[in-house]
Amino acid sequence: xxxxxxxxWEKLNLDLSGHDALLEVLGKFYGDIYLSQQNRLRGAExxxxxxxxxxxxxxxxxxxxxxxxxxxxxxxxxxxPEELTIAAGGIHVGLCAGADAGKEQAEKILPRNTCALxxxxxxxxxxxxxxxxxxxxxxxxETTCDGKKKTYEIFSEYVDMYVMxxxxxxxxxxxxxxxxxxxxxxYKLEEMVGREITKQDLKNAIKxxxxxxxxxxxxxxxxGNIPTPISGRDxxxxxxxxxxxxxxxxxxxxxxxxxEIQDKxxxxxxxxxxxxxxxxxxxxxxxxPNWKIPYIIESSGGVVVCEESCIGTRNIRDLVDEDxxxxxxxxxxxxxxxxxxxxxxxxxxxxxxxxxxxLIEEYKVDGVIMYNLLFCQPYLHEAMKLERILNKKGVPxxxxxxxxxxxxxxxxxxxxxxxxxxxxx
Amino acid sequence: xxxxxxxxWEKLNLDLSGHDALLEVLGKFYGDIYLSQQNRLRGAExxxxxxxxxxxxxxxxxxxxxxxxxxxxxxxxxxxPEELTIAAGGIHVGLCAGADAGKEQAEKILPRNTCALxxxxxxxxxxxxxxxxxxxxxxxxETTCDGKKKTYEIFSEYVDMYVMxxxxxxxxxxxxxxxxxxxxxxYKLEEMVGREITKQDLKNAIKxxxxxxxxxxxxxxxxGNIPTPISGRDxxxxxxxxxxxxxxxxxxxxxxxxxEIQDKxxxxxxxxxxxxxxxxxxxxxxxxPNWKIPYIIESSGGVVVCEESCIGTRNIRDLVDEDxxxxxxxxxxxxxxxxxxxxxxxxxxxxxxxxxxxLIEEYKVDGVIMYNLLFCQPYLHEAMKLERILNKKGVPxxxxxxxxxxxxxxxxxxxxxxxxxxxxx
Numbered sequence: 108x109x110x111x112x113x114x115x116w117e118k119l120n121l122d123l124s125g126h127d128a129l130l131e132v133l134g135k136f137y138g139d140i141y142l143s144q145q146n147r148l149r150g151a152e153x154x155x156x157x158x159x160x161x162x163x164x165x166x167x168x169x170x171x172x173x174x175x176x177x178x179x180x181x182x183x184x185x186x187x188p189e190e191l192t193i194a195a196g197g198i199h200v201g202l203c204a205g206a207d208a209g210k211e212q213a214e215k216i217l218p219r220n221t222c223a224l225x226x227x228x229x230x231x232x233x234x235x236x237x238x239x240x241x242x243x244x245x246x247x248x249e250t251t252c253d254g255k256k257k258t259y260e261i262f263s264e265y266v267d268m269y270v271m272x273x274x275x276x277x278x279x280x281x282x283x284x285x286x287x288x289x290x291x292x293x294y295k296l297e298e299m300v301g302r303e304i305t306k307q308d309l310k311n312a313i314k315x316x317x318x319x320x321x322x323x324x325x326x327x328x329x330x331g332n333i334p335t336p337i338s339g340r341d342x343x344x345x346x347x348x349x350x351x352x353x354x355x356x357x358x359x360x361x362x363x364x365x366x367e368i369q370d371k372x373x374x375x376x377x378x379x380x381x382x383x384x385x386x387x388x389x390x391x392x393x394x395x396p397n398w399k400i401p402y403i404i405e406s407s408g409g410v411v412v413c414e415e416s417c418i419g420t421r422n423i424r425d426l427v428d429e430d431x432x433x434x435x436x437x438x439x440x441x442x443x444x445x446x447x448x449x450x451x452x453x454x455x456x457x458x459x460x461x462x463x464x465x466l467i468e469e470y471k472v473d474g475v476i477m478y479n480l481l482f483c484q485p486y487l488h489e490a491m492k493l494e495r496i497l498n499k500k501g502v503p504x505x506x507x508x509x510x511x512x513x514x515x516x517x518x519x520x521x522x523x524x525x526x527x528x529x530x531x532x
Numbered sequence: 533x534x535x536x537x538x539x540x541w542e543k544l545n546l547d548l549s550g551h552d553a554l555l556e557v558l559g560k561f562y563g564d565i566y567l568s569q570q571n572r573l574r575g576a577e578x579x580x581x582x583x584x585x586x587x588x589x590x591x592x593x594x595x596x597x598x599x600x601x602x603x604x605x606x607x608x609x610x611x612x613p614e615e616l617t618i619a620a621g622g623i624h625v626g627l628c629a630g631a632d633a634g635k636e637q638a639e640k641i642l643p644r645n646t647c648a649l650x651x652x653x654x655x656x657x658x659x660x661x662x663x664x665x666x667x668x669x670x671x672x673x674e675t676t677c678d679g680k681k682k683t684y685e686i687f688s689e690y691v692d693m694y695v696m697x698x699x700x701x702x703x704x705x706x707x708x709x710x711x712x713x714x715x716x717x718x719y720k721l722e723e724m725v726g727r728e729i730t731k732q733d734l735k736n737a738i739k740x741x742x743x744x745x746x747x748x749x750x751x752x753x754x755x756g757n758i759p760t761p762i763s764g765r766d767x768x769x770x771x772x773x774x775x776x777x778x779x780x781x782x783x784x785x786x787x788x789x790x791x792e793i794q795d796k797x798x799x800x801x802x803x804x805x806x807x808x809x810x811x812x813x814x815x816x817x818x819x820x821p822n823w824k825i826p827y828i829i830e831s832s833g834g835v836v837v838c839e840e841s842c843i844g845t846r847n848i849r850d851l852v853d854e855d856x857x858x859x860x861x862x863x864x865x866x867x868x869x870x871x872x873x874x875x876x877x878x879x880x881x882x883x884x885x886x887x888x889x890x891l892i893e894e895y896k897v898d899g900v901i902m903y904n905l906l907f908c909q910p911y912l913h914e915a916m917k918l919e920r921i922l923n924k925k926g927v928p929x930x931x932x933x934x935x936x937x938x939x940x941x942x943x944x945x946x947x948x949x950x951x952x953x954x955x956x957x
Contacts (some may be wrong), residue, residue: 218912220645250700253678256879257913270879272706275675276697280712287705454681454695482907487643488682 112163115170119241126236129208130162133396140402144338146378148371150364151341157348161395165351166238172198173244178299181243183228184251185422185448186273188289188441193312193354194304195296200239201350202228202246203418205397207511209234216261222480223510224394225254232265239351240266244299247292249273251452252485269295275454277446286442293438309437313427319354322361323423329368331412331470334377335385336368339401339411346418347395378410384531385412387472389463390490391480392417397511400478403520409527413470415463416478421448424462451485459489460496467502474503474530476523481510503530537588540595544666551661554633555587558821565827569763571803573796575789576766582773586820590776591663597623598669603724606668608653609676610847610873611698613714613866618737618779619729620721625664626775627653627671628843630822632936634659641686647905648935649819650679657690664776665691669724672717674698676877677910694720700879702871711867718863734862738852744779747786748848754793756837756895759802760810761793764826764836771843772820803835809956810837812891814918815903815911817842822936825903828945834952838895840888841903846873849887876910884914885921892927899928899955901948906935928955 116123137158141151157165169179178197180187192199207223209230217229231237240246248259248270259270271288274281297303326345330337345364349357371377386409388400393416401411413420427444431437449459467475475497477490490506497504505526509515541548562583566576582590594604603622605612617624632648634655642654656662665671673684673695684695696713699706722728751770755762770789774782796802811834813825818841826836838845852869856862874884892900900922902915915931922929930951934940 216916218909218916220907220909220912250879253877253909253913256700257876257910260880261913261917272699272701272703274697274699274709275681278697280709281697284699284705284709451682452678454675455685482645482909484643484645484678484907484909485682487645488678488686491641491643492686 112167115167116162116238119166119238120235121238121241122235125234126162129206129236133206134159136396136398140340140398141344144340144378148337148341148364148367150360150367153360153364154341154344154348157352158344158395161351162238166242168353169198169200169239169242173242176300178244178296179242180296181239181246182248183255184249185417186249186251186445186450187247187271188292188445189354190309190312190316190427190441191289191293191296191304193315194308195293195300196308197244197296197300198353200243201394202237202239202243203350203392203394204228204231204237205394205511208236217258220482221254221258222391222482223512224392224480224483225258227394227511229258229262232262243267245269245295247271251450252483254482273450273452275452277453282442282446285446286438289438289442289445304434306432306434306437309434310429310431313429313431313437313440315354315358317426317429318358319349320423320426322358322365323349325365326361326368327413327420327423329365329372332372332377333385333471334375334381335379335383335410335412336371336377338378338405339386339388339414340398340405343393343398343401343411343414343418344395346414346422347393349422350418351395382531384409384473384527385471386410386527387413387415387463387466387470387475388419388478389415389475389493390478390486391483392419393478394418399509399511399513399516400476400507400519403516403523404476404527407520407524407527408531409474409523412472413466415466417450420462420466421450451489456489460493463493464500472502474505474526476526477504477506479506479508481508537592540592541587541663544591544663545660546663546666547660550659551587554631554661558631561821561823565765565823566769569765569803573762573766573789573792575785575792578785578789579766579769579773582777583769583820586776587663591667593778594623594625594664594667598667601725603669603721604667605721606664606671607673608680609674610842611674611676611870611875612672612696613717613870614779615734615737615741615852615866616714616718616721616729618740619733620718620725621733622669622721622725623778625668626819627662627664627668628775628817628819629653629656629662630819630936633661642683645907646679646683647816647907648937649817649905649908650683652819652936654683654687657687668692670694670720672696676875677908679907698875698877700877702878707867707871710871711863714863714867714870729859731857731859731862734859735854735856738854738856738862738865740779740783742851742854743783744774745848745851747783747790748774750790751786751793752838752845752848754790754797757797757802758810758896759800759806760804760808760835760837761796761802763803763830764811764813764839765823765830768818768823768826768836768839768843769820771839771847772818774847775843776820807956809834809898809952810896811835811952812838812840812888812895812897812900813844813903814840814888814900815915816905816908817844818903819843824934824936824938824941825901825932825944828941828948829901829952832945832949832952833956834899834948837897838891840891842875845887845891846875876914881914885918888918897927899930899951901951902929902931904931904933906933
C-alpha cells in the first residue's frame with residue numbers, strides 16, 4: 108500500500124486490500140500499455156503523474172477543497188454542465204469507470220444484460236474501490252439511456268443522487284425542458300453552497316471550460332498531421348484525465364504538450380511512419396482505465412487518429428458562446444451548446460453521421476472501427492446504421508461489440524489485425 | 533389458403549405461402565391453448581371469431597374504411613392517444629407482435645440484443661406477413677425505450693413513421709412537453725384528414741375509449757371473484773383483441789361476456805376450484821399471439837387472476853375525465869390521463885410499485901410472476917427492485933426472463949410448476 112495515502116483511504120472506508128490489489132493490477136497494465144511506448148513525448152510525464160496520483164494526490168485535493176467548503180460533484184456523462192459546477196465554486200469529476208471491478212456485487216442489483224460501464228461504476232461503489240465516490244457531495248446522473256436511467260433509481264439507495272433529464276428529441280419543447288433542467292441544476296448547486304451564482308462566476312467558468320475544450324481541439328488538430336505525432340492511447344488518456352484533473356492545470360499542461368507536438372510536426376517527426384493505417388474509433392465512451400481497443404489497434408500495426416466518443420470529440424467539438432452578458436444569456440448559451448451533443452440518446456441523430464463523415468475527411472482516415480459496449484442499445488443501433496452507410500461510401504469499417512473482460516482479446520486482435528492489414532494495402 | 537381473402541392478401545403484397553404457413557401454425561396453437569379449455573364461456577365465441585378473422589374480415593373492414601376516406605393508424609404502445617385517432621374519424625390498431633416471425637430478416641437490421649417484441653414487429657413487416665402493416669396510413673411510434681426509439685429510425689426506411697416523444701420524468705416541464713406532443717399528433721391527424729377535430733368529435737371519442745376501458749374494468753372486477761370465473765388466457769386474449777377490433781363492437785361483446793360471467797359468479801361457479809393458486813403476472817406486454825406464460829401457468833395448476841401489463845391493467849386503470857367542454861380542456865384531460873401510465877420508461881416510477889401492491893390485495897394474489905422480455909432493460913430493472921420489495925413483504929415471487937422462442941418451455945414449466953406447488957401449500 109502507498110503509505111502516504113493509507114490513512115486517507117481508510118477514512119474513506121475503502122476496501123484497503125481490494126484497493127491495493129486493484130492499484131497493483133492497474134499499475135502493471137499502465138506500464139505495459141503506456142510506459143512501454145517508444146519515442147514518447149516529454150509532456151506525457153504529466154499523464155503518468157496524474158495516473159499515478161489519481162487515487163492519491165487528486166483525492167487529497169478534493170478532500171482539502173471540501174474542507175474549505177467547496178463542493179465536489181460526481182458525474183457520469185458529458186451532459187452535466189461543468190460550467191455550473193465551477194461557477195458555484197465546485198469541482199466536477201467523472202465517475203464513469205472502465206474496469207471490471209466489483210462486478211459480482213453489481214450483478215446482485217443489476218440485470219445481467221447491463222452494459223459494462225454501468226456495472227463498473229456500480230461495482231466500484233459497492234466494492235468500496237473508488238475514492239472518488241467517497242469524496243463527492245452529490246452525484247449527478249442523467250436520463251441518456253434506459254440502463255443508466257433505471258440504475259440511478261437503485262443506486263440512489265447507496266449514494267446521494269440527483270438526476271437531470273435529457274430529452275429524447277431536439278425540438279423546441281425539448282429545448283425548453285432541457286433549459287428548465289439546466290436551471291434546476293443551477294438552483295440545486297446554489298442551494299448546496301448557500302449563495303447565488305453571479306454573472307461573473309458563470310462568465311469565468313464558461314471561459315475555464317471552453318479553454319479546456321480549446322486545448323483539446325488544438326491537440327486533435329495537431330495529431331491529425333501525417334505522420335501521427337502522438338499515439339491514440341495517449342490522446343485517449345488525455346481525454347480521460349480531462350474528467351479528473353483540475354481544468355486550469357490540465358489546460359496549461361496540455362498546452363505544453365501541444366507545443367512539444369507542434370515542434371515534432373514542424374520537423375516532420377511521428378510516432379509511427381506515414382503509411383501506418385489511420386483509424387477512427389467511433390461509438391461508446393472509454394472510461395479510464397479502459398484502453399483495450401486502442402491498445403489492440405496500435406499493437407496491430409494501426410494508429411488511432413481520432414476518437415468519436417464522449418471521451419473524445421463529442422465532448423470538445425462545441426464551445427459555449429462567450430458573448431452573453433447576463434446570467435440568462437449565458438444559461439441560454441449553455442443550453443444551446445449542450446443540445447448540440449450528438450449522443451445516440453436522441454432520435455433522430457442524423458448530425459452524428461455528418462460529424463463522422465467530417466472526421467473521416469479531416470483526419471484522413473483509412474478505416475473506421477465502431478466500438479460498442481455489449482447491451483448499449485443506442486450505440487449498437489447507430490453502429491448498424493453507420494456500417495451500412497460507410498459500406499455504401501466505400502469506407503472500410505469494423506464493428507466491434509465487447510465489454511471490459513479480457514476473454515475476447517485474442518479474437519479481437521485477430522479481427523483488428525486482419526482489418527488493419529486489409530486497409531493497409 | 534383461405535380463398536375468401538387470397539386476393540386481398542395478394543394485393544397487400546403479403547408473402548402468401550409464408551402467411552399461409554403462419555396462419556396454420558397459429559391456428560393449431562390457438563386450438564391447443566384456447567379451444568381445448570373446458571367449461572369455456574359462450575361469450576368466448578366472439579374471441580374465437582375475431583382471432584379466426586384477424587387477418588381476414590378485420591383487414592377487409594380496414595380497407596373498406598380507407599376507401600371511404602377514413603385513416604388507419606398503426607401503433608406499438610398505449611401512449612398514443614386512441615381518442616384523437618377516433619376523433620379524426622380514424623381507426624386505431626395495435627401493431628405489437630408476439631411471435632417469432634421474420635426474425636432472420638429483422639436481425640439483419642437490428643442488434644441481436646434487441647427484445648423479441650421489437651424483432652417481431654420488424655420481422656412481420658420485413659417478411660411481409662402482417663396485413664395490418666400494409667393497411668395503415670401512418671405508423672405512430674413513441675420514445676418509451678432505447679430499443680424502440682432507435683428501431684423507428686431504421687424502420688422509417690420501410691414504413692411511413694411518426695414518433696411521439698414520451699418524456700423520461702413526470703414533472704411540470706414533462707407535462708408541457710407531453711401536451712405539445714399530444715397537440716402535434718392532433719395536428720398531424722387533422723392534416724391527414726383535411727379538417728379540424730371538433731369539440732363534439734373529441735367528446736364522442738373520449739366516451740368510446742372510456743367505455744372500452746370501463747368494460748375491461750368490469751371484466752377484471754368480475755374475474756377477481758373466487759373461484760375464478762374465466763381463465764387468464766381468455767382475459768389476456770380479450771385485452772389483446774381490444775387493440776384490434778372496432779371499439780364499439782368490442783365493448784358490446786365484452787359487456788355480454790361480462791353478463792355471462794356475472795351469472796356464473798352469482799352461482800358460485802368457476803373454471804377452476806377455489807383453492808387454485810392465484811397468480812398476478814407483472815411486467816412486459818404480451819402481444820398477440822404471445823400466450824406462452826399464461827398457458828404454462830394454467831397448465832401447471834395455477835390460474836392467472838390479473839395482468840399488470842400494457843396489455844392488461846396498465847392500459848385500463850385510468851379513464852379520461854369526461855367533464856371537459858372545450859377542445860383544450862379535453863386535451864388537458866387526455867394529457868393528464870396518459871401521464872398516469874406507470875410505464876417503466878419513467879424515472880422514478882414509484883406509482884407502479886403501489887399499483888402492484890394494490891392489485892395483490894384486490895385480486896387476493898397468492899404469488900407474483902414477473903414476466904420480462906430478454907433485453908428489455910426498463911422492466912428488467914424494475915423486476916429486480918420489485919422482487920426485493922415483494923420478498924421483504926413475504927409475497928412469493930418468480931422472476932422470468934424469456935423471449936418468443938419455444939426452446940425454454942420445458943425449463944419454464946419446471947420452474948412455474950415448482951412455484952405454483954410452493955404457493956399452493
